Amino acid sequence: MKLIKIFSALCLALLLVNFTEKQKEIPTVYTVGDSTVKNGSGKGDGGLWGWGDYIGQFLDSDKIKVENHALGGTSSRTFQDKGLWEAVHKKLKKGDYVIIQFGHNDDGPLNDTLRARGTIKGIGNETQEIDNLLTKKHEVVHSYGWYIQKVVREAKEKGAIPIICSPIPRNDWKEGKVPRNDKSYGLWAKQIAEKENVTFIELNNNMAIEMEKLGEAKVTGNYFYKKDHTHTSAKGAVLSASVIISELKKSNNSLKNYILKSPKITLPAKKRIFLIGDSTMADNKNENAVGWGVAFPTYCDTTRVIVLNKARGGRSTRTFTKEGLWDAVKNQIQPGDFILIQFGHNDAGAVDKEKFRGSLKGNGDETQQVVRDSLTETVHTFGWYMEKFIKESKEKGAVPIVLSQTPRNEWPNDKVERRADTYGQWSKVAADKAGAFYIDLNEIVALKYEALGKEKVKEFFPKDHTHTGAEGANLNALTVAESIKKLKDCGLKDYIEIPK
Template sequence: MNRLLQALAGAIFWLFLCIASGQTLPAAVNTDPARAVVTLPDPANPALPSLILVGDSTVRNGKDDGQGQGPAGQWGWGRPIEEYFDTRRINVVNRAVGGLSSRTYLTSGHWQRTLALVKPGDVVILQFGHNDASPVNDERRARGTLRGVGDESETIDNLLTGQRETVYTYGWYLRRFIAEIRARGASAIVCSPVPFKRWDADGKVGRARADYGGWAAQVARQEKAGFIDLNEAAATRYDALGRDAVMQLFPQVTPEETVHTNLAGARLNAEVVVAGIGALGVPVLVGALNDRGRAIAPLEDARPVVEGSAAAQRPANGLPTIFLVGDSTVKSGGKDGMVGWGERIAPYFDAGKVNVVNHAIGGRSSRTFLTEGRWAKVLEQLRPGDAVLIQFGHNDGGRIGDPAMKGRASGPGTGPETVTDRKSDGSAEEVHTFGWYMARYVADARARGATVVLLSPVPHRDRWQQERDFAGFAAWGKEVAQQGGALFADLTLVVTAGYRSIGAAAVDGFFADARTHTNDAGAAFNARCVVAALQGLPGRPFERWLRQGK
């Protein structure tokens, strides 16, 4: 008995020494992921740029092997995302650790070890949130962060480590990561956490807009970092698939599991992240996508569609009217600080000579503006001598039939070919090319005696410096205009030239979101560019309506 007591006392003393000295405990004793031994990959080829993933088990689960259950086990999206990149051009390095929060990824030392691998030109994606909601101080994990994105802090005596620690907000930790990534000459992208397998009273998958998803977006906006709303986009896809199909994206052996997907679910989330990368347009990442990655439509095509049933009406004053037709870059209505150029162009025209009526509406493409009957309402108001400015393209990309595209994608090109889009309600739609829809607008409006101007889309915030944005849509619009007797203005290049004249710092101040929608100042700038583009048209047909001195 004495020997047993001595052995027990010795074991307890050894355990105390391990904890006090910070040594790693055996797996049977140490259940705290922050102090577990984890082997993480290094970049395979240090000469290449790296995409480094940092997060929790929804990015890298356990040993990243499905827990020995193959595709049916638990997987993070960081494993299948490598399938969408050409690893001869980029390293995909999954440094996420299951069980950690933004706080414990830092305090465990994993962040310091990961940061040491980051070099100029790399990109780091950060996705935390699920474990940040845990208790701030307990004897099990002590991994929670303070709620929100402020600078609040709380000093605790950590019940798990026995150490005094200052705990900050979720947003504070993300901001620290972003700052230290940039100090290494790399870029940071913030990703909202994957959605839970939970449904609300309306049968929709729950969103995290009010907490970690919304806070992640807020930090990205504050820091002008890239943002991928994985939570919203994946939930949208879940809703489109339906509950039964979503259940198949999670491990069947643990039906109570609501967070961790199987390999099929991880692959869906990986596709959403790739779509977000495409939307952000980061050159080093987009340039390293393989054929499979390039086939995924950018996430911007999954933006919410603005509701709107009432069509704008031309004033009953007998004056000619300029009708504006387009998407949210032409009219956003101030939602979330977003303003379209069509909402700031009227002051450039003499109200005693011409009306300006904005029929644009957020979320529409050349296809849906026609199929929803909105074009028919414009035609009802058209009179000989009117003019129509038409700008589409932002919502026309993507794969026809993909639920995330919300039935908006049109076919590429200008030809007569069609693709059948079979809907979930059993109906089918023959979808035409972008050029077919634009040609329809031109023919209809010219038959009413109106002048038609096709405009290429305003450029993205992140594309105008690197490459010619919307090259395909501009070429198709120009071809349609030439063949149909309309006018064409390359608004993309006109705005790009304007952006270059004032510089990137000023341009960054023109946007209300990461890359697409302008704020009031940006809308005013783009409106001036539209007027400049109109003044450059052959014959200057809009000159007679412009106000002097504008």
């Protein structure tokens, strides 16, 4: 028996060694470039991705691997000056591939105190000597083409196969067309590829063609963001990668042998924002009683998040719990989701009669037994229920955000009525005790109402003093979005978009 165990262990060790050796033997695709190849840490910060993060999904990972060594902010010059190319060069082995794309940052100043990353235009051998104001070093600056050619030749010396791409187009439109760079960096990249007899990928023009097929309205906000005309979203990065793959298929480059016939492209899963509350948040299917949750997605980056409005008219913290509405939401929550919690309008109702929806006042642990239809219900305080939502959200790995209730169209002493010493205060105490973010929406909206005046605000409430129409709901939704943007250390603010 002991010999069998030893033999089994040896076989397993040999299998692991063989697997490791096999992994070492397969070629590697190294991508080098700027932020359009890898943005930030390559984890989609701010929703921005580079094509180097997705090109691997088009390739057979059992036969080839991808390492994205691009760095945002670099030019063909600074990528080498910072030692980034040297780090790749040391790892290169015969049969590896190097996909090269630079140009977006090469047009900057040759020498300044900010970035000092520019290169001389063209592909010539002219140079300029500088005392670099940023690095404090003496430096000889070369042309864009010279730096690209250097990478190509050094890759070849190691037996690697270089591939040059023209830079992706920017999301600038003129009369329905995307401008090309075929007279500058795109042209110079092509000229070096021809000079060195290596594969050239016309990424700039071909991606621009695909963008024009889609149209500006569809590209902006989906493949690029309105706030950024240079860096792609995940969908834009996949588009860039797909163009490269398409061009590789037409080439005689051996990398095309590793392209999957039917690649399955996986985009990042959208974060989810759950809204729980009453009719002032809910989608009531009534034009005279529109909850702000209906307008809220307008202020969210819906390419990266989905808003799930689970608020329900007429509910209090108590009935939202008792009717199983909270459990239904809780069962859907996944780590990284966000939960916006707002109650109070209906919690002031009767505890033991009529609609049976009132909760006990305050944040304490006191309870009241209520008998209804021969069943006994234990009713808790408003704060107890709010803390329950917060704690159970956090247990699921979600991020809870508590909001005080929206103000009503009531103006005692010519000031919008606040309930700061009741439900607003109890909401804040619950948030503080259970560790949630808090937004005093009641106060912030009340101040906006007072600035607008009674007559204008009256237009927001076509039905009664509690429920807004579409215009009032939009003001409240915008206020929520603005308030989230101001929350320190809250990840949700990265998904909020406020029109300028």
